[in-house]
Amino acid sequence: xxxxxxxxxxxxxxxxxxxxxxxxxxxxxxxxxxxxxxxxxxxxxxxxxxxxxxxxxxxxxxxxxxxxxxxxxxxxxxxxxxxxxxxxxxxxxxxxxxxxxxxxxxxxxxxxxxxxxxxxxxxxxxxxxxxxxxxxxxxxxxxxxxxxxxxxxxxxxxxxxxxxxxxxxxxxxxxxxxxxxxxxxxxxxxxxxxxxxxxxxxxxxxxxxxxxxxxxxxxxxxxxxxxxxxxxxxxxxxxxxxxxxxxxxxxxxxxxxxxxxxxxxxxxxxxxxxxxxxxxxxxxxxxxxxxxxxxxxxxxxxxxxxxxxxxxxxxxxxxxxxxxxxxxxxxxxxxxxxxxx
Amino acid sequence: xxxxxxxxxxxxxxxxxxxxxxxxxxxxxxxxxxxxxxxxxxxxxxxxxxxxxxxxxxxxxxxxxxxxxxxxxxxxxxxxxxxxxxxxxxxxxxxxxxxxxxxxxxxxxxxxxxxxxxxxxxxxxxxxxxxxxxxxxxxxxxxxxxxxxxxxxxxxxxxxxxxxxxxxxxxxxxxxxxxxxxxxxxxxxxxxxxxxxxxxxxxxxxxxxxxxxxxxxxxxxxxxxxxxxxxxxxxxxxxxxxxxxxxxxxxxxxxxxxxxxxxxxxxxxxxxxxxxxxxxxxxxxxxxxxxxxxxxxxxxxxxxxxxxxxxxxxxxxxxxxxxxxxxxxxxxxxxxxxxxxxxxxxxxxxxxxxxxxxxxxxxxxxxxxxxxxxxxxxxxxxxxxxxxxxxxxxxxxxxxxxxxxxxxxxxxxxxxxxxxxxxxxxxxxxxxxxxxxxxxxxxxxxxxxxxxxxxxxxxxxxxxxxxxxxxxxxxxxxxxxxxxxxxxxxxxxxxxxxxxxxxxxxxxxxxxxxxxxxxxxxxxxxxxxxxxxxxxxxxxxxxxxxxxxxxxxxxxxxxxxxxxxxxxxxxxxxxxxxxxxxxxxxxxxxxxxxxxxxxxxxxxxxxxxxxxxxxxxx
Ligand code: SF4
Numbered sequence: 001x002x003x004x005x006x007x008x009x010x011x012x013x014x015x016x017x018x019x020x021x022x023x024x025x026x027x028x029x030x031x032x033x034x035x036x037x038x039x040x041x042x043x044x045x046x047x048x049x050x051x052x053x054x055x056x057x058x059x060x061x062x063x064x065x066x067x068x069x070x071x072x073x074x075x076x077x078x079x080x081x082x083x084x085x086x087x088x089x090x091x092x093x094x095x096x097x098x099x100x101x102x103x104x105x106x107x108x109x110x111x112x113x114x115x116x117x118x119x120x121x122x123x124x125x126x127x128x129x130x131x132x133x134x135x136x137x138x139x140x141x142x143x144x145x146x147x148x149x150x151x152x153x154x155x156x157x158x159x160x161x162x163x164x165x166x167x168x169x170x171x172x173x174x175x176x177x178x179x180x181x182x183x184x185x186x187x188x189x190x191x192x193x194x195x196x197x198x199x200x201x202x203x204x205x206x207x208x209x210x211x212x213x214x215x216x217x218x219x220x221x222x223x224x225x226x227x228x229x230x231x232x233x234x235x236x237x238x239x240x241x242x243x244x245x246x247x248x249x250x251x252x253x254x255x256x257x258x259x260x261x262x263x264x265x266x267x268x269x270x271x272x273x274x275x276x277x278x279x280x281x282x283x284x285x286x287x288x289x290x291x292x293x294x295x296x297x298x299x300x301x302x303x304x305x306x307x308x309x310x311x312x313x314x315x316x317x318x319x320x321x322x323x324x325x326x327x328x329x330x331x332x333x334x335x336x337x338x339x340x341x
Numbered sequence: 342x343x344x345x346x347x348x349x350x351x352x353x354x355x356x357x358x359x360x361x362x363x364x365x366x367x368x369x370x371x372x373x374x375x376x377x378x379x380x381x382x383x384x385x386x387x388x389x390x391x392x393x394x395x396x397x398x399x400x401x402x403x404x405x406x407x408x409x410x411x412x413x414x415x416x417x418x419x420x421x422x423x424x425x426x427x428x429x430x431x432x433x434x435x436x437x438x439x440x441x442x443x444x445x446x447x448x449x450x451x452x453x454x455x456x457x458x459x460x461x462x463x464x465x466x467x468x469x470x471x472x473x474x475x476x477x478x479x480x481x482x483x484x485x486x487x488x489x490x491x492x493x494x495x496x497x498x499x500x501x502x503x504x505x506x507x508x509x510x511x512x513x514x515x516x517x518x519x520x521x522x523x524x525x526x527x528x529x530x531x532x533x534x535x536x537x538x539x540x541x542x543x544x545x546x547x548x549x550x551x552x553x554x555x556x557x558x559x560x561x562x563x564x565x566x567x568x569x570x571x572x573x574x575x576x577x578x579x580x581x582x583x584x585x586x587x588x589x590x591x592x593x594x595x596x597x598x599x600x601x602x603x604x605x606x607x608x609x610x611x612x613x614x615x616x617x618x619x620x621x622x623x624x625x626x627x628x629x630x631x632x633x634x635x636x637x638x639x640x641x642x643x644x645x646x647x648x649x650x651x652x653x654x655x656x657x658x659x660x661x662x663x664x665x666x667x668x669x670x671x672x673x674x675x676x677x678x679x680x681x682x683x684x685x686x687x688x689x690x691x692x693x694x695x696x697x698x699x700x701x702x703x704x705x706x707x708x709x710x711x712x713x714x715x716x717x718x719x720x721x722x723x724x725x726x727x728x729x730x731x732x733x734x735x736x737x738x739x740x741x742x743x744x745x746x747x748x749x750x751x752x753x754x755x756x757x758x759x760x761x762x763x764x765x766x767x768x769x770x771x772x773x774x775x776x777x778x779x780x781x782x783x784x785x786x787x788x789x790x791x792x793x794x795x796x797x798x799x800x801x802x803x804x805x806x807x808x809x810x811x812x813x814x815x816x817x818x819x820x821x822x823x824x825x826x827x828x829x830x831x832x833x834x835x836x837x838x839x840x841x842x843x844x845x846x847x848x849x850x851x852x853x854x855x856x857x858x859x860x861x862x863x864x865x866x867x868x869x870x871x872x873x874x875x876x877x878x879x880x881x882x883x884x885x886x887x888x889x890x891x892x893x894x895x896x897x898x899x900x901x902x903x904x905x906x907x908x909x910x911x912x913x914x915x916x917x918x919x920x921x922x923x924x925x926x927x928x929x930x931x932x933x934x935x936x937x938x939x940x941x942x943x944x945x946x947x948x949x950x951x952x953x954x955x956x957x958x959x
Binding site for chain 2: 017018019046047048049051052053056063064066067068069070071072073074077080081082083084085086087088089091092109110112113312313315316318319320322323324325326328329331332333334335336337338339340341
C-alpha cells in the first residue's frame with residue numbers, strides 16, 4: 001500500500017475534494033486555495049497523511065475543499081485541535097487555516113501557545129482586516145478609524161499586527177505573502193511546509209464584499225514596487241520600481257534612503273532570516289505602509305528550535321528506556337499491599 | 342537498669358474514627374495518610390476524608406488555615422469515613438475550635454498544649470483557655486507538651502528549630518499509633534524512602550515517631566490502648582487507593598487494553614489536578630499529558646487526539662467544564678470517542694474549590710447549546726473510579742461518542758482498600774478502524790452500524806480522507822447540510838444513539854427487597870453514606886431498599902419499574918435535587934429529596950433519621 005502511494009505522482013486536482021467551493025466570487029481565498037493545491041503535490045506527503053484544521057470564518061471553510069483529512073472546528077481553537085493531533089500522531093503533516101478574527105481575537109491565546117511550543121505545524125492566517133462570515137464587523141487588524149457595521153463612527157482600537165505577535169512569541173518561521181502574488185505565495189507556502197517547527201504565514205487576502213481594496217496599495221501594479229519589499233536572505237533591503245530605494249538602520253530605527261548620492265548597498269540593512277535574535281524580524285514586522293515604509297513580504301525568520309511534538313514523544317521514549325515499558329500488574333501492585341486469605 | 346513498663350489494658354473495638362487536624366503546615370495530611378496505610382496493612386477496611394483549606398498557606402494559627410484528615414478503620418465492611426470522631430488530634434487552638442463538635446462525648450482528645458498560648462487562643466477566638474476552664478472535661482483529654490517534647494527528641498541531629506518543629510506530626514502519629522496498637526514499621530519504611538537523601542531528617546523523624554509512641558506507653562494518664570481487628574474482606578491482594586489515582590489507573594488500563602496511546606489534555610484545577618499529576622508520572626505507559634493553555638485548549642486538543650485515533654481524555658471540575666461546553670458540542674457533532682472527566686466541587690463560579698458537592702449533574706446533562714446528548718456515568722467511591730473509567734471508554738468507543746464521567750472532591754481525595762484486579766479479569770475494549778472502501782466506493786463517514794455508531798477512520802489511512810466539523814452533517818455522507826428535515830433527522834439520530842446505550846449496560850440492581858415502603862435512590866459519591874444508612878435501617882427490619890445509579894444518561898431501562906415498586910422514593914443528593922428533578926420528569930414518579938449543600942458529605946446519621954422519618958409516616 002505505502003509503496004503504491006509513494007509511486008503515485010499527484011496533481012493539484014488530486015487534492016480537490018468533491019465539494020463546491022462557496023466563497024464569494026472574486027474572494028482572495030480562491031487564489032490561496034489554488035496555490036495550496038499546487039504546492040502540496042510537490043511536498044511528497046501523501047494525501048492521507050495531510051490534515052487541515054480550521055476554526056470559524058470564511059477562511060476556515062478551507063478544509064472542506066481539500067481531499068485530505070480535515071477538521072472544521074470551532075471559533076479560534078484550530079491551533080489547540082492541531083496540538084492534540086500532532087502530539088499523538090507526529091507522522092502527520094498538519095496545516096492550520098485561520099483568519100484575523102479567528103486567530104487573533106477569539107483564538108489569540110491558542111495561537112500564541114501553539115507558536116511558542118513550536119509544534120511542527122503550518123499556520124496560515126488569511127488577513128482581510130474584517131469579519132466576513134458575520135457580514136462586515138471590524139476585526140483586530142482593521143485600521144484605526146475604519147467604519148464598519150459595528151463601528152459607524154470608526155474603529156477606536158489600535159490594530160494588531162499578526163507577524164509582530166508571532167515574532168513576539170518567538171516563532172521559528174514567520175513569513176508574509178499576498179493572495180494575488182501567486183508565485184511568491186506558492187514559494188512561501190512551500191517553505192512553511194518544509195520548515196521543521198511551527199510556521200506562521202500571514203497572507204494579505206482581499207474580501208471583495210466587505211472590505212474591498214484593503215490591500216490595494218500592496219497589490220496595485222503601479223504602487224506595489226514602492227509599497228512592498230521582497231525579503232531575500234543575505235541580501236540588502238532594496239525596493240522601488242527601479243530598485244532605487246533601500247532601508248538603512250539609523251540607531252535602532254529603520255529609515256528609507258535613496259541609493260546613490262553617497263549611499264551604497266553596503267550601507268543598507270541586510271536581511272538575515274536565520275538570526276537567532278528575533279529583534280531584526282520584529283523590526284521588519286513593524287515597517288508599515290501608513291508610516292511611509294514598504295511592507296516586507298517573504299520569509300522574515302527561519303530558525304531551528306526544539307519542537308514540542310518531538311519532545312513530548314521523546315519523554316515517552318526516555319521513560320520507557322529508564323523504567324521499561326509500563327507493566328499494568330506492576331503499576332497496580334506498587335506501594336504497600338496486603339493479602340486477605 | 343531496665344525500665345519496667347506497666348502493661349496497659351487493650352480494649353477491642355469494632356471500628357474507630359480518628360481525625361488529625363492542625364495548621365496546613367503541620368503535616369496533618371501526611372499523618373492521616375500514614376495512619377490509613379498502616380491500618381489498611383493491618384487488615385482493616387478503611388475510608389478516609391481529607392479536608393483542606395482553599396488557601397495554600399493561610400496565616401499560621403488561623404481558622405482559615407486548618408487542615409484535617411479523617412480515617413475510619415474497621416473490622417467489617419465500611420463505606421464512609423464516619424459521622425463522629427472517636428479520637429481527635431488538635432495541633433493548635435484553631436484546629437480544636439473548628440473540629441471539636443465532631444468529637445463524640447467521652448472521645449479521646451490529644452492536644453498540643455504548647456500551641457495554646459495567648460496568641461493562639463486569640464486567633465481561634467477563645468476568651469479563656471479551654472484546657473483550663475473545664476469545658477473539655479467530658480472528653481478523655483491529653484494535653485501534651487508536644488512542641489517541647491518533640492524538640493527534645495530530635496536534639497542532636499543538627500536540625501534548626503524550624504526543621505525540628507516540622508517533625509512534630511511524627512510525634513503526634515507515634516502517639517496515635519500507640520493508642521490504636523499499630524505497628525511503626527510501614528511508617529519507618531516510608532521515612533527511609535522519603536528522606537533517604539537527608540539522613541539527619543530521616544533520623545529525626547524516626548526519633549519523633551518513637552518518642553510519641555513511647556510517650557503513650559509510659560505516661561500514666563494514657564491508660565488504655567484500643568485494638569481494631571482485621572476486617573473480613575473478600576480474599577485477594579489489596580492496596581489503599583485514592584479516587585484520582587484509581588481513575589488514572591483505570592484510564593491507563595483502558596488505553597493499554599484497547600491498544601491505544603493515552604492522551605490527556607488538561608488545565609490545572611482543584612480537585613482534578615491529581616489526575617494530571619498521576620498520569621504525567623506514567624509516561625512509560627505511552628501516556629501523553631498536555632498541560633494546555635486553558636480549559637478550552639484542553640478539550641479541543643483532546644478532540645484533535647481523538648480524531649487522530651487515540652484514546653483522548655480531558656479532566657476538570659465545574660468551572661473548567663463550563664469552559665469546555667462549546668468543545669463538547671463539537672465532540673458530539675463530530676461523533677468522536679473521548680472522555681470528559683468532571684471532578685465536582687462546590688459551586689457556582691469558583692465556589693468552594695476544595696469542598697465536595699454533586700451539583701454539576703445538570704451541567705453534565707444539559708450544559709451545552711442545542712440538543713446535545715452526552716452519556717453520563719458516575720463513580721461511587723474511590724476504588725470504583727478504576728472501573729468507571731474503563732466502562733466510560735468502552736461506551737465511548739462502542740457508540741462513537743464523548744462520555745462524561747462524574748466524580749467529586751470527596752471520592753477523588755478520599756481513599757479505601759482496593760482489591761487489585763487480575764489482568765485477565767479486566768474487560769478488553771475491542772476497537773476496529775476501517776481500512777478502506779470496497780471497489781473504490783467513496784468513504785461515508787456518517788454511515789452507521791446497528792448501534793448507530795459511525796466509523797472511526799483514522800488519518801493516515803489511504804482512501805478514507807474525509808472532513809468533519811461543527812456544522813450540521815448530511816446523514817451518511819457527513820457533508821455540510823442545512824436541509825431542515827436532515828437536521829431534524831440528525832438531532833433524533835444523535836439522541837437515539839445515546840438512548841441505545843441503555844441496551845448495552847447491565848440492568849439496574851437494587852440492594853434490599855424488590856418492593857416495599859421506601860426506595861432510596863442515590864448516585865455518585867454519596868453511595869457509601871446511603872448504603873450504610875439503608876443497611877442500618879434494614880437490620881432493624883425497616884422496609885427499605887437502595888438503588889444506586891452508575892448510569893445517569895441514559896438511565897437504566899428497568900429504572901421506571903423499580904421506582905414504581907415502592908410506596909415512597911427518597912433521593913438524597915448534595916445539591917438542591919437535580920437527580921430528583923430528572924427522575925420526576927422522566928418517570929412521573931413523586932420523589933422526596935434530602936438535600937445538603939455544605940461542602941460536606943452526608944453523615945450516615947442524618948440519612949438514617951430521614952429514612953426513619955419517612956417510614957414512620959407511611
Ligand atoms: S465575505 Fe469576504 S472573505 Fe468571505 S468569502 Fe466573501 S469575499 Fe471572501
